[in-house]
Amino acid sequence: MNKKLIGVIIGVSALVVLIIVLAVTFTIRNVVIDTTSTLSLTSEQQQELISDSGIKMKSSIFSVDESIVVRNIELAHPSYKVISVERKFPNTVCVNLTNRTPVYSMNIYDGTHALVDRELKIVDIVESDENVNYITRISGYELKNTVQKGGFLNINFLREITAEAEKLSFVNQRMSSFIPSIEYSNVDNNVNNILLKTNTGVILVIKEVQGSMGTYFNYAYTKYYTELTEHQKTTGYVYLTDENIWTWSNTLD
Numbered sequence: 712m713n714k715k716l717i718g719v720i721i722g723v724s725a726l727v728v729l730i731i732v733l734a735v736t737f738t739i740r741n742v743v744i745d746t747t748s749t750l751s752l753t754s755e756q757q758q759e760l761i762s763d764s765g766i767k768m769k770s771s772i773f774s775v776d777e778s779i780v781v782r783n784i785e786l787a788h789p790s791y792k793v794i795s796v797e798r799k800f801p802n803t804v805c806v807n808l809t810n811r812t813p814v815y816s817m818n819i820y821d822g823t824h825a826l827v828d829r830e831l832k833i834v835d836i837v838e839s840d841e842n843v844n845y846i847t848r849i850s851g852y853e854l855k856n857t858v859q860k861g862g863f864l865n866i867n868f869l870r871e872i873t874a875e876a877e878k879l880s881f882v883n884q885r886m887s888s889f890i891p892s893i894e895y896s897n898v899d900n901n902v903n904n905i906l907l908k909t910n911t912g913v914i915l916v917i918k919e920v921q922g923s924m925g926t927y928f929n930y931a932y933t934k935y936y937t938e939l940t941e942h943q944k945t946t947g948y949v950y951l952t953d954e955n956i957w958t959w960s961n962t963l964d
Contacts, residue, residue, distance in 0.1 A: 737772045740802040747809040750791075763787040764806060772798050780806065789861035790834050812883040815847050815869065815893075816840040819854045829873055829883060831864040845884040851895035868895070868905055868924050872917070875925030879932060890915075909935070913943060916950035916963060930957050 742764070744757045752760070765783045766775060777796040784793050784806070794807040811834045813826035824840040825833045836858070840846065854864070873886075881889055894906040903919035907928070915931040917924055931949050934957045939949070947961045 737801050738769050739766065739772050739775070739804055740768065741804070742766050742768070743799075743803060743805045745805055745807050747794075750808065750810040752808075760784060760788065760791075760806070760808070766804055772800065772802060772804065775804055784808075786861055789832065813843065813846055814873070814883060814886055815849055816843060817849050817852065817854055817864075819858060820856075825854060825858055825864075827864060827869075829877070829886075831866060831870060831873075833858055833860050833862050833864065836860055845887045847887045847890055847893060849893045849895065851897075867921050868903075868917075868919055871922075871925040872905070872907075872928050875928045879929070907931070909944070912945040913939065913959070914948050914963075916948050918951065927951065934959070 742761045744752065744760050746752060763783055764780045766780060775796065775798060780796045781793040784791060790811050792809050792811050794809055797805045797807065799805055811828040811830075811832065813834050814829050815827040817825045817827060819825055819836070822838075824837050826835045826837060826840070826843065826846070828834050837843070840848065849869075852866075858864070876882075876886055876890075889910055890907045891910055892908045894908065896904045896906055905917040905919060905924065907915040907917065909915065913935065915928070915935060917927040917931060920927070930951070934949050935944065939959055943959050947959055948963045949957065949959050950963060952958055952964070
């Protein structure tokens with residue numbers, strides 16, 4: 712046997728051994744569910760999540776598709792949000808998880824209520840929201856189509872206002888602490904007003920103009936925070952006049 716052939720055989724053998732070693736070393740042996748301080752899970756709940764994740768024990772750690780794991784868990788458990796899926800070499804996969812916080816309650820055509828988080832995902836559907844705390848209740852806007860837990864809502868005014876509110880640090884429960892209710896109201900010329908009822912009593916009025924509602928919320932809040940007297944904060948309306956001036960009045964013109 713010539714030296715070249717011997718070298719080839721040794722090389723192939725070494726490669727096979729390396730592949731076997733790597734396959735054994737990087738085989739998934741542990742799946743860990745790591746939660747934030749706001750979420751506590753029993754061992755049974757963790758095992759259910761691992762099962763629903765689609766992660767297969769004893770498969771290659773490189774075969775894990777993070778997007779599929781996220782989709783599987785969040786579809787089966789709408790009240791949870793997967794923050795990240797991490798490979799911890801050589802053989803552990805860690806799923807970082809938190810709970811979704813309902814921010815809004817919206818009426819559904821059948822009389823039930825959709826509890827919606829900051830991403831406009833339906834966390835839960837309940838018969839009554841009377842006992843749900845720290846929630847902003849929305850009236851005048853009804854979900855007319857069939858909705859289900861885990862689905863996302865495409866509502867422009869709510870998305871824009873939420874995004875701007877978060878820039879002002881009104882995140883999750885802080886939103887309801889400042890604005891406990893929102894009324895979606897139709898006025899003349901088919902222009903919709905969005906009435907944000909503050910916890911102090913005054914109402915911030917925003918016209919429904921796509922792409923501007925977040926900015927309007929910022930201006931209305933700035934007016935509220937920097938210019939209103941303590942009395943004005945307890946009553947009346949803050950709104951944009953036809954002359955494009957933000958003002959306060961006892962009545963809404």
